[in-house]
Each structure stands twice: as structure tokens, then as C-alpha cells.
Amino acid sequence: MTDISSILHGGYHHPLSRTWQASCHLTKSMLVYPLFITDSPDEETPISSLPNQCRRGLNKLVPFLTPLINKGLKSVILFGVPLAPDAKDPTGKSADDESGPVIAAIKLLKEAFPELFIICDVCLCEYTSHGHCGILREDGTLENAASVKRISEVAVNYAKAGAHCVAPSDMMDGRIKGIKTGLIEVGLAHKVLLMSYAAKFAGCWYGPFREAAGSAPAFGDRRCYQLPPNARGLARRAITRDLAEGADIIMVKPAANFLDIISDAKQVSPDTPIAAYHVSGEYAMLHAAAKAGVFDLRRAAEEVMTSILRAGATIVISYFTPEFLDWLDE
Numbered sequence: 001m002t003d004i005s006s007i008l009h010g011g012y013h014h015p016l017s018r019t020w021q022a023s024c025h026l027t028k029s030m031l032v033y034p035l036f037i038t039d040s041p042d043e044e045t046p047i048s049s050l051p052n053q054c055r056r057g058l059n060k061l062v063p064f065l066t067p068l069i070n071k072g073l074k075s076v077i078l079f080g081v082p083l084a085p086d087a088k089d090p091t092g093k094s095a096d097d098e099s100g101p102v103i104a105a106i107k108l109l110k111e112a113f114p115e116l117f118i119i120c121d122v123c124l125c126e127y128t129s130h131g132h133c134g135i136l137r138e139d140g141t142l143e144n145a146a147s148v149k150r151i152s153e154v155a156v157n158y159a160k161a162g163a164h165c166v167a168p169s170d171m172m173d174g175r176i177k178g179i180k181t182g183l184i185e186v187g188l189a190h191k192v193l194l195m196s197y198a199a200k201f202a203g204c205w206y207g208p209f210r211e212a213a214g215s216a217p218a219f220g221d222r223r224c225y226q227l228p229p230n231a232r233g234l235a236r237r238a239i240t241r242d243l244a245e246g247a248d249i250i251m252v253k254p255a256a257n258f259l260d261i262i263s264d265a266k267q268v269s270p271d272t273p274i275a276a277y278h279v280s281g282e283y284a285m286l287h288a289a290a291k292a293g294v295f296d297l298r299r300a301a302e303e304v305m306t307s308i309l310r311a312g313a314t315i316v317i318s319y320f321t322p323e324f325l326d327w328l329d330e
């Protein structure tokens with residue numbers, strides 16, 4: 001006789017009963033779409049290593065986003081891509097230029113789409129001549145205090161321009177406290193969300209993004225300030241620290257190869273929303289594999305998304321967002 005407790009198939013024989021096995025289902029509200037915004041207003045340039053994604057100037061944003069918003073897009077994360085020859089300097093002065101791409105885009109998007117939730121990535125690497133995420137000493141190492149001061153200034157200026165959320169990705173020690181304090185000082189801490197890229201790992205997954213944003217470091221790499229991929233314990237410490245410094249949301253990045261870290265983040269703070277960034281290399285890899293006939297792109301993207309949600313994320317930054325908006329309607 002079959003042991004009663006060994007019979008599981010009945011629970012997922014039917015497509016509907018299969019959906020009931022999930023603890024969390026993707027909705028449009030969970031998706032955040034990354035946008036690369038240049039300082040040349042009419043530009044719309046495909047990024048060769050990042051399929052279907054473009055760098056866009058201000059004049060191209062509203063026409064591009066209108067159909068996505070009509071399909072239910074709720075949130076974007078902005079990355080500035082200054083192309084002007086004099087845009088980069090050692091301190092990243094153009095990051096919060098009043099007429100620069102990020103601040104101009106915040107104002108434009110708020111006006112055009114009042115319901116859209118606008119997140120700003122906060123970092124200096126797109127704006128520094130050396131391409132590192134902070135301010136450097138003479139010997140090329142990061143000067144943490146000066147970097148936090150500058151990064152906090154940039155975050156506060158994005159908040160003043162109207163960003164709903166600032167998301168520092170630089171990984172300097174103490175930046176969450178610096179930004180939160182800055183937001184309190186200007187009276188914006190009650191309405192601007194602080195999302196910490198607390199668990200951001202160094203590695204090979206950011207290549208296409210660096211092409212998109214023109215932010216490859218001119219020398220060295222980011223290993224001394226982003227987490228080593230083996231550092232599960234350090235990630236937990238960074239999450240705990242950033243929560244103590246005032247982070248409202250914890251982000252894990254990359255996503256698909258770091259599901260244990262997403263799950264740890266959920267365990268460290270069950271009451272904090274967890275975001276995962278399915279990064280450029282993860283996205284490009286799925287496209288390349290699908291093109292090579294390894295699998296169907298949609299099925300792969302859906303399975304990866306399911307894994308990210310199963311691990312505990314409820315916010316997912318994804319280059320697949322336009323596709324998911326369609327797929328969720330089917």
C-alpha cells in the first residue's frame with residue numbers, strides 16, 4: 001500500500017493548483033525598470049551588449065515611457081550618462097548638476113507621469129574621470145569620509161529635485177547614515193525612501209552596464225569596496241549595519257547567483273522590503289543562451305524571476321520589465 005504522506009502529485013496536477021504552491025506572485029508593482037539618460041537630448045542609442053536597451057536623451061523619454069506606463073509600469077530607476085567631454089572630473093561634480101540628465105529627467109518625468117515612482121541610483125562612477133565610485137586619495141585608494149560627504153550631497157539634491165527614492169550604490173562605509181542625516185536636515189526624510197544597495201557584490205556581472213553608463217574604472221577594480229562573492233557573512237553584517245543607519249529597503253545585487261543572500265536579507269530583517277537587482281550581465285546571459293538555442297527566453301526569464309521571489313525579494317529591478325508587463329497581461 002502507498003504511504004499516504006508520500007502522495008504529492010495531486011497538489012499540483014492542475015495548472016491552478018500549481019500556482020497555489022507559490023508563496024509570492026509577481027505583480028506589476030514589484031517591477032522597477034532601469035533607464036540610462038544621456039545629456040544629449042535627442043539621443044536614442046542601442047547598447048550593443050545589453051539587448052533591447054538604449055541610452056536615451058530627455059526628448060526621447062516621454063514617448064518611450066508612455067506605452068509602458070499604459071501597460072502598468074509603476075517605477076523606474078535613473079542612471080545618468082554624461083557624454084559631454086568636460087562632464088567628468090575627480091569629484092563627480094556633474095552628478096547633481098541642475099541641468100544635468102538626472103535632475104532634468106526627475107523634473108520631466110514627474111510632470112509627465114505624476115504617478116510614476118522615481119528612484120535615483122546615487123553613485124559617482126558615471127561622473128568621475130577615474131571611474132571609481134568615490135573620491136580618491138593621491139595613491140588611488142578611496143577616501144571614505146570625503147566620498148560619503150559628496151555622495152550625501154548628491155542624494156539630497158536628487159531628493160530636492162523630487163526623487164521619491166534615493167539608492168546609493170557606491171558602497172562607502174557610513175553612506176546610509178550620511179544620506180539619512182542629510183535628508184533630515186533638509187526636511188525630506190519623511191517622504192523620501194532610502195534604498196541601500198547593502199549587499200552589492202563585485203564580479204563579472206556588470207559588464208554591459210559599464211558599456212551603457214560609460215563607467216568602467218580607468219584603473220584597478222571595485223574589489224576593495226564591493227563585497228567579495230564569497231562573503232555571505234560580510235553581506236549579513238552590511239545589511240544589519242545599513243538598517244541600523246536608517247535604510248528603508250535592502251537591495252541585493254546581482255540577484256540570480258545570490259539567492260542565498262536574498263534569503264539571508266529576509267531572515268535578518270523579515271519586516272523590511274527586500275529588493276533584488278537582476279543585473280546587466282545576468283540579463284545579457286539569458287539573451288545569449290536563448291539565442292544559442294539553450295532555452296526559450298520567456299520561460300528562462302520567468303523561472304529566474306520565480307527564483308528571486310521565492311528567495312524573498314518583493315521588489316525586482318529588471319531589464320525584462322517591458323516584457324513582464326506584457327506577459328502578466330496574458
Ligand SMILES: NCC(=O)CCC(=O)O
Nearest residue numbers: 169205206209279280281
Ligand atoms: N549601480 C548599478 C550597477 O552597478 C550595475 C547594474 C547592472 O549591471 O545592471
Ligand SMILES: [Zn+2]
Nearest residue numbers: 123125133170
Ligand atoms: Zn559606482
Ligand SMILES: [Zn+2]
Nearest residue numbers: 141223224225
Ligand atoms: Zn585595497
